[in-house]
Amino acid sequence: xxxxxxxxxxxxxxxxxxxxxxxxxxxxxxxxxxxxxxxxxxxxxxxxxxxxxxxxxxxxxxxxxxxxxxxxxxxxxxxxxxxxxxxxxxxxxxxxxxxxxxxxxxxxxxxxxxxxxxxxxxxxxxxxxxxxxxxxxxxxxxxxxxxxxxxxxxxxxxxxxxxxxxxxxxxxxxxxxxxxxxxxxxxxxxxxxxxxxxxxxxxxxxxxxxxxxxxxxxxxxxxxxxxxxxxxxxxxxxxxxxxxxxxxxxxxxxxxxxxxxxxxxxxxxxxxxxxxxxxxxxxxxxxxxxxxxxxxxxxxxxxxxxxxxxxxxxxxxxxxxxxxxxxxxxxxxxxxxxxxxxxxxxxxxxxxxxxxxxxxxxxxxxxxxxxxxxxxxxxxxxxxxxxxxxxxxxxxxxxxxxxxxxxxxxxxxxxxxxxxxxxxxxxxxxxxxxxxxxxxxxxxxxxxxxxxxxxxxxxxxxxxxxxxxxxxxxxxxxxxxxxxxxxxxxxxxxxxxxxxxxxxxxxxxxxxxxxxxxxxxxxxxxxxxxxxxxxxxxxxxxxxxxxxxxxxxxxxxxxxxxxxxxxxxxxxxxxxxxxxxxxxxxxxxxxxxxxxxxxxxxxxxxxxxxxxxxxxxxxxxxxxxxxxxxxxxxxxxxxxxxxxxxxxxxxxxxxxxxxxxxxxxxxxxxxxxxxxxxxxxxxxxxxxxxxxxxxxxxxxxxxxxxxxxxxxxxxxxxxxxxxxxxxxxxxxxxxxxxxxxxxxxxxxxxxxxxxxxxxxxxxxxxxxxxxxxxxxxxxxxxxxxxxxxxxxxxxxxxxxxxxxxxxxxxxxxxxxxxxxxxxxxxxxxxxxxxxxxxxxxxxxxxxxxxxxxxxxxxxxxxxxxxxx
Amino acid sequence: xxxxxxxxxxxxxxxxxxxxxxxxxxxxxxxxxxxxxxxxxxxxxxxxxxxxxxxxxxxxxxxxxxxxxxxxxxxxxxxxxxxxxxxxxxxxxxxx
Numbered sequence: 001x002x003x004x005x006x007x008x009x010x011x012x013x014x015x016x017x018x019x020x021x022x023x024x025x026x027x028x029x030x031x032x033x034x035x036x037x038x039x040x041x042x043x044x045x046x047x048x049x050x051x052x053x054x055x056x057x058x059x060x061x062x063x064x065x066x067x068x069x070x071x072x073x074x075x076x077x078x079x080x081x082x083x084x085x086x087x088x089x090x091x092x093x094x095x096x097x098x099x100x101x102x103x104x105x106x107x108x109x110x111x112x113x114x115x116x117x118x119x120x121x122x123x124x125x126x127x128x129x130x131x132x133x134x135x136x137x138x139x140x141x142x143x144x145x146x147x148x149x150x151x152x153x154x155x156x157x158x159x160x161x162x163x164x165x166x167x168x169x170x171x172x173x174x175x176x177x178x179x180x181x182x183x184x185x186x187x188x189x190x191x192x193x194x195x196x197x198x199x200x201x202x203x204x205x206x207x208x209x210x211x212x213x214x215x216x217x218x219x220x221x222x223x224x225x226x227x228x229x230x231x232x233x234x235x236x237x238x239x240x241x242x243x244x245x246x247x248x249x250x251x252x253x254x255x256x257x258x259x260x261x262x263x264x265x266x267x268x269x270x271x272x273x274x275x276x277x278x279x280x281x282x283x284x285x286x287x288x289x290x291x292x293x294x295x296x297x298x299x300x301x302x303x304x305x306x307x308x309x310x311x312x313x314x315x316x317x318x319x320x321x322x323x324x325x326x327x328x329x330x331x332x333x334x335x336x337x338x339x340x341x342x343x344x345x346x347x348x349x350x351x352x353x354x355x356x357x358x359x360x361x362x363x364x365x366x367x368x369x370x371x372x373x374x375x376x377x378x379x380x381x382x383x384x385x386x387x388x389x390x391x392x393x394x395x396x397x398x399x400x401x402x403x404x405x406x407x408x409x410x411x412x413x414x415x416x417x418x419x420x421x422x423x424x425x426x427x428x429x430x431x432x433x434x435x436x437x438x439x440x441x442x443x444x445x446x447x448x449x450x451x452x453x454x455x456x457x458x459x460x461x462x463x464x465x466x467x468x469x470x471x472x473x474x475x476x477x478x479x480x481x482x483x484x485x486x487x488x489x490x491x492x493x494x495x496x497x498x499x500x501x502x503x504x505x506x507x508x509x510x511x512x513x514x515x516x517x518x519x520x521x522x523x524x525x526x527x528x529x530x531x532x533x534x535x536x537x538x539x540x541x542x543x544x545x546x547x548x549x550x551x552x553x554x555x556x557x558x559x560x561x562x563x564x565x566x567x568x569x570x571x572x573x574x575x576x577x578x579x580x581x582x583x584x585x586x587x588x589x590x591x592x593x594x595x596x597x598x599x600x601x602x603x604x605x606x607x608x609x610x611x612x613x614x615x616x617x618x619x620x621x622x623x624x625x626x627x628x629x630x631x632x633x634x635x636x637x638x639x640x641x642x643x644x645x646x647x648x649x650x651x652x653x654x655x656x657x658x659x660x661x662x663x664x665x666x667x668x669x670x671x672x673x674x675x676x677x678x679x680x681x682x683x684x685x686x687x688x689x690x691x692x693x694x695x696x697x698x699x700x701x702x703x704x705x706x707x708x709x710x711x712x713x714x715x716x717x718x719x720x721x722x723x724x725x726x727x728x729x730x731x732x733x734x735x736x737x738x739x740x741x742x743x744x745x746x747x748x749x750x751x752x753x754x755x756x757x758x759x760x761x762x763x764x765x766x767x768x769x770x771x772x773x774x775x776x777x778x779x780x781x782x783x784x785x786x787x788x789x790x791x792x793x794x795x796x797x798x799x800x801x802x803x804x805x806x807x808x809x810x811x812x813x814x815x816x817x818x819x820x821x822x823x824x825x826x827x828x829x830x831x832x833x834x835x836x837x838x839x840x841x842x843x844x845x846x847x848x849x850x851x852x853x854x855x856x857x858x859x860x861x862x863x864x865x866x867x868x
Numbered sequence: 869x870x871x872x873x874x875x876x877x878x879x880x881x882x883x884x885x886x887x888x889x890x891x892x893x894x895x896x897x898x899x900x901x902x903x904x905x906x907x908x909x910x911x912x913x914x915x916x917x918x919x920x921x922x923x924x925x926x927x928x929x930x931x932x933x934x935x936x937x938x939x940x941x942x943x944x945x946x947x948x949x950x951x952x953x954x955x956x957x958x959x960x961x962x963x964x
Contacts, residue, residue: 249896249908249911249912250894250895250896251896251897251908252892252896252897252898257898257899260892260898261869261872261898261899262869265953265954266872266890266898266953266954267871267872269951269953269954269956270871270872270875270876270890270956271871271875272951273949273951273956274875274878274879276935276936276949277879277947277949277956277958278878278879278882280936280938280947280958281879281882281883281884281885281947281958281960282882284884284945284960284962285882285883285884285962288962290940
C-alpha cells in the first residue's frame with residue numbers, strides 16, 4: 001500500500017492540482033481556508049518523518065513540523081520541495097510548529113493537509129471543543145456542588161447505638177512468675193473448663209417474652225361462591241338417527257325365482273318338511289288341543305254352585321188343594337200371577353161330557369177360579385165367581401187385576417180384582433194367625449169376586465170357549481181385522497176360540513156410542529158387603545158386549561170349517577221409540593179401563609208389519625195356519641179368509657199350541673199321541689215330529705229359561721222332560737206318577753234365579769208345585785244358538801226329505817211309464833187287479849219312505865191319509 | 869318344479885288352509901299362494917320370529933335345533949317349518 005499511495009498521491013496530487021487549478025471555486029468549499037491539502041512525496045515524508053502509515057497513522061494523524069525545517073527544505077530543494085506553494089504562509093507563520101495532518105480519508109482531497117493558522121492548529125489538536133463544551137458544562141455543574149449544612153435526621157443516634165464503645169476501662173492483668181522460677185522453662189497445659197467447678201459459667205438461652213409476638217390478626221383471602229348455580233350448555237347433537245324409514249321389501253327377480261324353484265335343495269326341503277306340516281294340519285283339524293276343558297266343563301248344568309240339596313227329580317214344593325172348592329174337579333187351566341210372587345190361579349170344571357150348555361141352569365156348585373198362595377196351601381185366598389165352568393182364562397198382561405175367562409156356555413167373562421188384591425198379598429205369618437184366630441169364620445170369609453162384565457149369550461160363542469188370549473199392548477185390531485197402532489199401550493182386546501168353528505175378537509173398551517141403559521144395574525151390586533163388591537170397571541160393556549170381529553175358519557180344500565181348540569199368534573213387539581213412551585205411561589197413569597173407549601178406526605195408524613197369522617189346533621188334530629184379516633173380494637164383499645195351509649200332525653185333539661219364549665217362530669203343539677215342533681214359515685210341515693208314545697200327550701209347555709227344554713204331560717200322570725239338544729227321539733227325563741191322574745196343565749214359573757217352579761195340575765183337582773232341578777233350568781252358554789242351528793237343520797232335513805219323496809214319486813212314475821212302454825202288449829188288468837196293484841205300489845212307497853227316514857234318522861209314524 | 873307344485877297342492881288340499889308361503893333363508897318369498905302384499909308382510913315378520921326362536925333354542929342347548937313352530941291366534945294358526953335354507957309357512961283356519 002505504501003508504495004502505491006505515494007503514486008496515487010502523486011497521481012492524485014497531479015490530478016488534484018489540475019483539478020484544483022481548473023475549478024478553483026469548487027475546491028474552496030471543500031476545505032476551509034486555514035487548511036491546505038497538500039501532497040508530500042515520499043522523500044519529503046522521510047525527511048520530516050511523516051511517512052504515511054508509519055509515522056503518521058489514522059489514529060495519530062497529527063504531525064507538528066518545525067517551520068524552520070520547512071524553510072530550510074524550501075531553500076535546499078527550492079522548487080522540488082513540496083512546500084514551495086506554501087512558502088509564504090510558512091514564512092508568515094507565527095508559531096514554530098506547523099501542523100500537518102495525515103488525511104487518510106481524503107476529506108480535503110489530498111493525503112495530507114497543512115493547517116495554516118495556529119488557531120486552527122489548536123483547534124484540531126485539542127479535542128473538538130465545540131462538541132465537548134456543552135457536556136463539560138453539565139459536568140461542571142455536577143462536579144462542583146456546593147456543600148450544605150448537615151441537618152440531623154436522627155441518624156447519629158442510630159450510629160451511636162450501633163457503635164461499639166468502651167463502657168469501662170480496659171482491665172490490665174499482669175502475670176508474673178515467681179522469682180525463683182524466672183528463667184526456667186514453662187510448660188503450659190490445657191484444662192478443660194468443665195473440670196473445674198466454676199470453670200465456666202453458662203448462659204443458657206431462654207425464651208424472652210419480649211420477643212414473642214402473638215399474631216393478633218391475620219389477613220385471609222376469601223372468595224364467595226354461590227351455593228347453587230345453574231348453568232346450561234348447548235351441545236350439538238352429532239349423532240344422527242332415523243326419524244322415519246321407508247322401505248320396500250326385497251324381492252327376487254323372476255329368473256332367480258325360477259332357479260330356486262328348480263333347485264335340488266328346494267325339492268329336498270319340501271320332501272323333508274311336508275310330513276311334519278301335514279301332520280300338524282291334520283292334528284289341528286281333528287282336535288283343538290288348546291281347548292280348556294275345565295272352562296268348558298262349567299257350562300253343564302251340574303256345575304255352578306252345588307247347594308247340596310240338588311234334587312234329581314222334580315221336587316214337590318207344595319201342593320194345593322181345597323176340599324171345598326177344588327176337590328174332585330178337573331182343573332182346566334192355571335195361571336201364575338205375573339206380579340205377585342207365589343200366587344196361582346186355577347180354573348176348575350166339573351167333568352161333564354155332555355150338555356155343556358145346560359150348566360148354567362143345573363149348577364150344583366157355582367164355578368170358581370181359585371187363587372192359591374204359597375203361604376197357605378190349603379186355603380184359597382181369593383175366589384172368582386163365574387156363571388159357568390171356566391175352561392180357559394188369562395190375566396191381563398198390562399193390568400194384573402183384570403182377568404178374562406171363557407165359559408163353558410160360550411160367554412166371555414171379565415173380573416177386576418183390584419179391590420181384593422190385598423188378600424193375595426197377605427204375608428204368611430199373619431195369614432196363619434188369622435186362620436187360627438178366626439177358625440170358624442175363616443173359611444167363610446174367603447173373598448169372592450163376581451164378574452165385572454159378561455158377554456151376552458146371543459153374542460157369544462155357541463160352544464164352549466176353549467182358549468182365551470189377550471192381544472199384546474202393542475197393537476189392536478179394527479173391525480176388519482187390520483192391525484193398527486194401540487195408542488193406550490194397554491191390552492184392550494181379547495181373542496177367543498171355540499169349537500163352534502169361530503174365532504172372536506173382543507174389545508174391552510166402551511164402544512163409540514156409550515149408552516148406559518138403566519137396566520144393566522142388575523148385574524152390578526154395589527150395596528153388598530166388602531168381599532162381594534164388584535167394581536164397575538167394565539160397566540160400560542154392560543149387557544151389550546159383543547165381539548169386535550168374528551172369524552169362521554173355512555177348510556182349505558173341503559167344505560166345512562175347522563173346529564179350533566187352541567190358537568196362537570205371534571206376539572208383536574213394537575219399535576223401540578215407542579217403548580219409552582210405554583214405560584212413561586205405565587208410571588204416570590194407569591188408564592182405567594172404564595175410561596177407555598174404542599177409537600175410530602181412521603184415527604189410528606195401521607201397522608203393516610204385524611203378523612196377523614194364527615196357528616190353530618183343531619179337534620181333529622190338524623194344525624191350521626191362517627190369517628185373521630178379512631179379505632175383500634173384487635166386488636167389495638168382505639168374507640172370511642181362507643187358511644193358508646193345514647197339516648194333520650196329531651191323531652186327535654190338539655191341546656197345546658205354544659210359542660217358544662226364545663224363538664218367535666218356533667211353536668210346540670201337542671195332541672194325540674205325539675207332539676210336534678213347527679217353524680213359522682215352513683209350510684210343508686212340522687220340522688220335528690215326535691214318535692208316537694203309548695200315552696196321550698195331554699199338555700206341553702216350553703221351559704222359560706232353556707231354549708231346548710220343554711215338558712210334556714201325559715195321561716198317566718207322568719211328566720217328560722225333553723231336551724232337543726241331547727236327544728230328539730226320546731225324553732231326557734221322565735218323571736213317572738207325578739200325579740195320580742191325567743195331567744191337565746203344566747206351567748213353569750221363575751220365582752227366583754235359583755228356583756224354578758213347575759205348576760202341575762191334574763184331573764183330581766190337585767195343584768202341585770214342583771221344583772225344577774237345576775239341570776233343567778240352567779241354560780247352557782251357547783244353547784240358544786245351538787238350538788237355533790238345530791231347528792235350521794231340522795227344517796233342512798224336512799225339506800230334503802220332502803224333495804226326496806217327490807223325487808221318489810217321480811221316479812216311480814217314470815219307471816211305470818217305461819214299463820208300460822216296454823210292455824205294450826199286456827192284458828188289460830181288471831179293476832180289482834188295478835186296485836191291488838195300486839195298493840201294492842202304495843205299500844212299496846211306504847216302505848221306501850220308511851227306509852229313507854230310517855236312514856236319515858227321522859223315523860216317524862206314517863200320517864193317516866184320507867184316501868184309504 | 870313339478871314336485872314342489874305337487875307338495876304344495878297336497879298341503880293346500882287340507883281342510884282350512886288359507887295360504888302357503890315358501891321363503892328363503894334371507895326372508896325373501898320364493899313361492900306363495902297369497903297375494904303379494906300379504907306374502908311380503910308375512911315373510912318379513914315371520915322370518916324374524918323364526919330367527920329369534922331358533923336362536924333361543926340353540927342358545928339353551930347348542931346341540932338342539934328348531935324343527936317346527938306353531939303360532940296359534942284367535943282367528944287362525946300359522947305353522948312354520950324351518951330348514952337350513954328355506955322355510956315353509958302355512959296359515960290354517962282351525963275347524964272350531
